Amino acid sequence: MSAADSCMWQLSSQPLSNPAMTQWQSPSSESVVGVEYLHDKNDARPIAAEGSEYSGWHGNANTYIKLHDATVWGNACYTNYTRRGVLYNETLHPQMVYPYLSADTVGGSLYGECYRFGGGYASLIDKWAWGISADYVAETGYRDIDPRPESITGNLHIKAGGAYKIRNYYIGIGGNYEHYTQSLDIDFKSESGKEKIYQLTGLGSHYKRFSGASENSFYSGNLWSISTDIYPHTGNGFSSSLSYQSGKITKSLDDLNNLPLASINISAINLSTAWINKCWGIGFYTAYSKRSGLENLFGLPVGDNYPLIATMEMYSHRNISARLTGIWQHGTCSSPFYISTRFSAAYNDDREEYDNATRLRSIRKCDINANIFLSQAFNDKWRISACADCTLSIPTSSSLILSGRNDSDRVERELIEAEKHRFDLLGNKYYEWFFMLKLNRRLTQKLTASIAANFRQTVYSANDISASKFGIFVSVIF
Amino acid sequence: MKKFFLLSLVGALLCTTSCSDDDNITPQEPVSVIITLTHPEDIDPSSVTDESVTFKNRTTGEETSTSNISEIKMLPGLYDVNYAASVTLPSGAKGALLGSKSGVTVSGTQCLLELSTYQMIPTDDLIIAEIFFTGTQQPSGTQYRGDDYIKLYNNTDHIVYADGLTLFESKLNTTERIDHNPNIINTDVSVQVLYTVPGNGTEHPVNPGEYLLIADTGIDHRDANPNSFDLSHADFEWYDQSSSATNIDIDNPDVPNLDKWYSYTKSYYVLHNRGFKAYGIARIPIDKDTYINDYKYTYNYTLVTPAGEFPMSADAYRIPNEWVVDVVNCSIEAKYAWNVTAPELDCGWTYCGTIDQDKTRFFKSVRRKVQLIDPAGRVILKDTNNSTEDFNPECVPSEIELQGTAISAAGDKATTITYDGVTPRM
Known part of the structure; x- marks a missing residue:
């Protein structure tokens, strides 16, 4: 039984991201072509930069082909979306470039398109396995009223890995390189002038000197990671992965002679271990990540040439998490009847600081999650599957300090209010439930049609505001 | 298997240490x-x-x-x-x-x-009380030009004659610092516009506590823009014989013209509508021809651009600091680079709008603050040669207040009257 044939992959997905081991993801070839529609409405808007509503559809095609001693896989995807109610953010991927967002106080909708394609190859030679993969994602986002940001991003992932078989296990090492760029040009068509574009620096602060000084920015980043992985090639046994990621993303202001305003240093360590077999599995996952924000200070310019005075570490975001998960299942996904249940308990310690902790947001919380998945086949053609999931998030301690506030700065007041709102929502208890229903119809021996719908609701106890997310996915599998 | 693990971990550690960028970080120490x-x-x-x-x-x-x-x-x-x-x-x-x-x-x-x-040392002459450089907007939102003005004020306790007083605009921008040679900022103001109040020395008295209104175009601008106001009562206007047939200045014969000594433009001059300049007044103790012949100023500088560095030169006139009566540096926060005059003339700057092409800047002026109102009711304005301290930025212009005209493109009317844009008149 492979990982893909049961829900055990949830415990051992990290080793499978090594392209040398992706070949054990499924024992047979499979291709999926589908279309999905997603609607996400979150009036609470915990993160203003991500907006209050998302609606979009995407079409994707994935293929996974088993050859004699090799596996080939590929994917292509197109997404078209609208993100409404975006505030204090002009960029795409605000989580990626946070805290150094470009922002205005007008806000509005962002329309976007995303193209993704990639593929990989893995092979087995005697006791050795190796694999490579590459993915490229290009995305564009824009707004059609002032201020009119137009962002174009490019994200290239290259992975390579090798593994050696020792008894029942493959032991591997993998490497991943990611190159990220985002060009952001903000245009104004109004004859009467412009809005001010702010350069945010995190936790309600902004780089005052360059407020309104540059509408155009460029983000460029290089990230890499390495991992060591163990995976039982039968799908039964001990699975583990230890990975380390490091990288840097730099923001520069195009209108000021490509002034390197700030950079984010990223480092993360992840460890996942699991014991899995046909009936049950237990897994432990822990992660540590840190983002350090470095701001450059500049002297008096001559023309547009700004001399660098100093580089100061002003921002840091540290996250520590640990999760223990247990899974029990009866049958396999291809059995006439299949049931699995999953329970997990997680602890998360999230801490953001700015300017020597004069601004600080700290949330420590426990998450309890329960999940049940049922799947029943009817005669040889129909299969119905359902999933229910519930998560309760309970903060154990939380604190927010936003001192050093400049009351005369209107935008800083607004940004601080947004930070308080985010803290009110995420620093208090909230729960989330999820339900999914899927219907498969075998059309021919090799062709299956599938339709799935899911609904997720998050209820924040802080003000009883709820967020809902709905998705429907239609696909053919062959 | 153990060797494999050890090699992987050693590799990870080597990569971690070799990619550290921490060496260039400045400690947050005073x-x-x-x-x-x-x-x-x-x-x-x-x-x-x-x-x-x-x-x-x-x-x-x-x-x-x-x-x-x-x-x-x-x-x-x-x-x-x-x-x-x-x-x-x-x-x-x-x-x-x-x-x-x-x-x-x-x-x-x-x-x-x-x-x-x-x-x-308190000025014993007129001072600049207000500069309205941003202009107004048409109801459609487009900018209207020509209703900019400068108000001078007699802050002394005696009559001051405006005759011979020269209004000037700086050559250099406050938003772009250049390393120029020769740099005369500590001794002179480099200027690109000079208009002088005509008269024999006693023709244009300004009484204590009175204003002298100098307009770009001294007409009732409401005829062309219902959101503008009347400047036909201006004491003076500056008028240019334009060499451009499509850009003609308007001359109101009922408003006396300033005597044009020099202007850089071949069409007609308006105040910088975003306020990147310093504006001032001076008493030039020599005649126009002598000044024009003897006070030319040429400087060299290097233009630094992303494409490279280019040697440049520029021409201007210079006014020695001793002749300068008052000067006000204007700029915007987003691009302020330096003061283009010596600190003893002005060690601050004021503004309307905070960014280039700020859409909120229209219908606003900079107005000198009231320091006190004496028992006789005469307003004493603040004059410490620091425009940051002496001026209220982004005020409703005094002419708009007095005439109750529009303060926005939508046509909302001014309803209050103040001494300085902030202090209400009793």
């Missing part, structure tokens, strides 16, 4: 700032008291003031520094000493700052 003051020659340093210095951090906008100027510690950054003190003059009279330096880089372990001070 830097000692040692100030060396150079007072005017006739000032006895022991007579200087109540010293204070203010550091404004351009990166964060934070201001730090201290009276202990011998022990100053500041975080690294770019600062604008202002010094103030009281002084007892040899005559026994009390006076004030001021000093300023913009764009002071504080970095490293120690910062040595040399600061020249000057004695604040």
